[in-house]
Amino acid sequence: MCTTCGCGDTELVPVELHEKILAGNDRTARHNREHFLEAGVLAVNLMGSPGAGKTAVLEATARAAASKGWRLGAVSADLATDHDAVRLERAGIPSRAITTGQACHLDAELVHRALHDLPWRQTDVFFIENVGNLVCPAIYDLGQAANVVVLSVTEGEDKPLKYPVMFKAAELVLISKADLVPHLDVDVAAIEDALARVMPRPERIVVSARTGEGLDRWVAWLERRRLELGLVGRIAGLAGHVHPPGARGDRPAG
Amino acid sequence: MHEYSLVEALIGRVEAEARRRQALAVHGLSIRVGELAGVDPELLRTAYETFRAGTVCERAELRLTTRAAAWVCPSCDAPIERGAPLRCPACEVPARLVEGSDALILDAIDLEVP
Ligand SMILES: Nc1nc2c(ncn2[C@@H]2O[C@H](COP(=O)(O)OP(=O)(O)OP(=O)(O)O)[C@@H](O)[C@H]2O)c(=O)[nH]1
Ligand SMILES: [Mg+2]
Ligand SMILES: [Zn+2]
Numbered sequence: 446m447c448t449t450c451g452c453g454d455t456e457l458v459p460v461e462l463h464e465k466i467l468a469g470n471d472r473t474a475r476h477n478r479e480h481f482l483e484a485g486v487l488a489v490n491l492m493g494s495p496g497a498g499k500t501a502v503l504e505a506t507a508r509a510a511a512s513k514g515w516r517l518g519a520v521s522a523d524l525a526t527d528h529d530a531v532r533l534e535r536a537g538i539p540s541r542a543i544t545t546g547q548a549c550h551l552d553a554e555l556v557h558r559a560l561h562d563l564p565w566r567q568t569d570v571f572f573i574e575n576v577g578n579l580v581c582p583a584i585y586d587l588g589q590a591a592n593v594v595v596l597s598v599t600e601g602e603d604k605p606l607k608y609p610v611m612f613k614a615a616e617l618v619l620i621s622k623a624d625l626v627p628h629l630d631v632d633v634a635a636i637e638d639a640l641a642r643v644m645p646r647p648e649r650i651v652v653s654a655r656t657g658e659g660l661d662r663w664v665a666w667l668e669r670r671r672l673e674l675g676l677v678g679r680i681a682g683l684a685g686h687v688h689p690p691g692a693r694g695d696r697p698a699g
Numbered sequence: 700m701h702e703y704s705l706v707e708a709l710i711g712r713v714e715a716e717a718r719r720r721q722a723l724a725v726h727g728l729s730i731r732v733g734e735l736a737g738v739d740p741e742l743l744r745t746a747y748e749t750f751r752a753g754t755v756c757e758r759a760e761l762r763l764t765t766r767a768a769a770w771v772c773p774s775c776d777a778p779i780e781r782g783a784p785l786r787c788p789a790c791e792v793p794a795r796l797v798e799g800s801d802a803l804i805l806d807a808i809d810l811e812v813p
């Protein structure tokens with residue numbers, strides 16, 4: 446309203462917000478992170494190209510970590526099928542598929558909704574297998590404790606340079622399918638050099654789900670992360686949690 | 700193509716702000732996109748043009764500012780050469796990303812209020 450005469454003229458006002466466009470997702474991710482931490486669960490967001498070997502690494506992890514006595518769990522994003530979740534179940538990892546349909550990435554709300562269908566509180570390490578995609582998943586926080594990227598030796602040495610956003614977001618890169626190196630014209634040192642140009646702290650482990658190479662180091666890495674987060678020795682599954690009003694994706698039963 | 704879901708979130712946020720301030724219309728919005736935001740600015744613009752019809756942003760012009768990525772040494776502040784390993788060759792420490800390099804931010808909205 447015009448203040449001089451009250452004539453009803455409108456006014457144009459600039460409203461400064463300076464807010465992240467993904468602020469809504471980040472809020473739900475923080476909520477998921479609270480869920481995981483209070484229940485003593487190490488949540489790992491596993492990303493990588495289609496076919497990089499994400500599911501295979503998890504299958505092999507179940508074997509390699511057997512002696513740790515960890516209870517594992519997983520959700521697996523899939524555009525259309527539940528094949529990966531079925532494979533993980535068969536490997537001894539209780540799993541659910543998150544069918545994303547058209548979406549090219551998981552977001553925090555999809556993960557939160559899936560958690561309400563799973564006994565994730567009783568797990569020690571919980572894997573979130575993201576959609577096979579080196580672009581979109583990188584910018585969505587899911588509430589994980591760590592982002593891990595699976596990069597297979599068959600993908601080309603310069604992949605990190607082409608997808609810097611994904612690798613910048615990664616805490617660890619698993620260079621997978623190492624058993625194929627003798628059959629390929631690929632130089633693992635060149636992959637490592639590329640990683641050092643996109644990651645300030647280029648941590649990587651060379652693994653093969655086929656032969657089991659490197660999996661002991663990967664399991665040790667998970668164990669170290671559990672220690673660092675203070676998750677070791679806690680009794681999981683006891684803490685309750687309160688959903689803040691309007692937390693997206695909540696179900697009454699949760 | 701997460702640009703579409705980003706635009707959905709963006710328009711949702713503008714709608715909420717417009718409602719809160721009882722705005723009659725939205726005339727423009729300013730967003731900032733860093734090179735390492737994981738977003739293709741042109742795709743974002745296309746997605747915005749596609750989605751704004753029938754929403755509160757129908758007549759709102761999108762002002763988009765982009766910004767190149769930069770890394771520096773956290774210890775001596777020397778810039779890291781583009782494409783070089785992300786480590787200061789002098790101080791031997793991991794580089795730090797300069798603020799704004801991965802920004803994906805809604806800076807301002809122009810609202811028409813009574
Ligand atoms: N030789 C060899 N093949 C592997 C290895 N890991 C995975 N593969 C093969 O690579 C293909 C893809 O493996 P998956 O584990 O399904 O890959 P993914 O990343 O989960 O794939 P999506 O979920 O569809 O994106 C399969 O044919 C696997 O058998 C490995 O360590 N060595
Ligand atoms: Mg898979
Ligand atoms: Zn919850």
Ligand SMILES: [Zn+2]
Pocket residue numbers: 549550580581700701702
């Ligand atoms: Zn996308």
Ligand SMILES: [Zn+2]
Pocket residue numbers: 772773774775776777787788789790791
């Ligand atoms: Zn320095």
